[in-house]
Amino acid sequence: MHFTVAIDGPAAAGKGTISRAIAREFGFAHLDTGLLYRAVGLKGGDPVQAARSLSSDDLARDGLRSLAAGEAASRVAVLSDVRAALVDFQRDFARRDGGAVLDGRDIGTVICPEAEVKLFVTASAETRARRRWLEAGEDGSYKEVLAQVRARDARDSSRADAPLLAAPDAITLDTTEWTVTYAIEAAKEIIAARLATCA
Numbered sequence: 001m002h003f004t005v006a007i008d009g010p011a012a013a014g015k016g017t018i019s020r021a022i023a024r025e026f027g028f029a030h031l032d033t034g035l036l037y038r039a040v041g042l043k044g045g046d047p048v049q050a051a052r053s054l055s056s057d058d059l060a061r062d063g064l065r066s067l068a069a070g071e072a073a074s075r076v077a078v079l080s081d082v083r084a085a086l087v088d089f090q091r092d093f094a095r096r097d098g099g100a101v102l103d104g105r106d107i108g109t110v111i112c113p114e115a116e117v118k119l120f121v122t123a124s125a126e127t128r129a130r131r132r133w134l135e136a137g138e139d140g141s142y143k144e145v146l147a148q149v150r151a152r153d154a155r156d157s158s159r160a161d162a163p164l165l166a167a168p169d170a171i172t173l174d175t176t177e178w179t180v181t182y183a184i185e186a187a188k189e190i191i192a193a194r195l196a197t198c199a
């Protein structure tokens with residue numbers, strides 16, 4: 001069975017948490033595509049070469065989840081040749097047997113426009129910054145994290161190639177006022193309903 005769930009949205013909107021819960025619930029494989037860009041950003045040197053030669057070791061290294069890696073990722077993610085080098089891997093993953101959930105910025109728009117379910121998970125910049133700041137162990141100031149979130153949103157949304165955008169047929173989940181449990185339940189319901197139509 002091929003069944004792809006595409007989950008896009010800005011930094012710290014809850015995509016990762018929702019994706020992992022969905023993968024567990026439905027037995028799908030999960031790919032956090034942000035990790036690919038983070039690994040390219042951290043590798044240093046020529047980013048296009050880094051993207052073309054990305055290995056499983058690169059994806060397992062320490063520090064990939066740090067704020068600095070997120071920043072480096074969004075800088076290399078504006079480069080079309082970097083994005084192009086990562087397309088086939090993501091598409092193959094999406095169509096693997098047994099179903100797959102991919103989260104990122106351009107999954108529903110560019111990587112898998114044919115995905116069976118497309119979600120756009122978002123929240124206010126203030127809420128997302130607070131989550132990131134708490135996640136990072138309240139390291140640094142909340143205001144700094146908010147500025148970083150806003151800068152990353154602006155860079156991701158304004159780039160020419162594959163900007164952060166909801167696909168026209170994506171369902172938007174605004175998690176600003178939601179608990180994690182509620183957000184996960186909302187996503188599960190949408191996927192279960194779609195799966196039932198594919199059976």
Ligand code: CDP
Pocket residue numbers: 010011012013016033034035037038070073074075077103104105106107152156
């Ligand atoms: O976890 P968080 O949402 O902060 O970031 P991430 O999903 O790990 O992505 C880090 C950066 O990689 C983003 O700010 C984007 O610039 C880039 N990215 C992208 O361009 N396309 C994707 N499919 C995934 C990430």
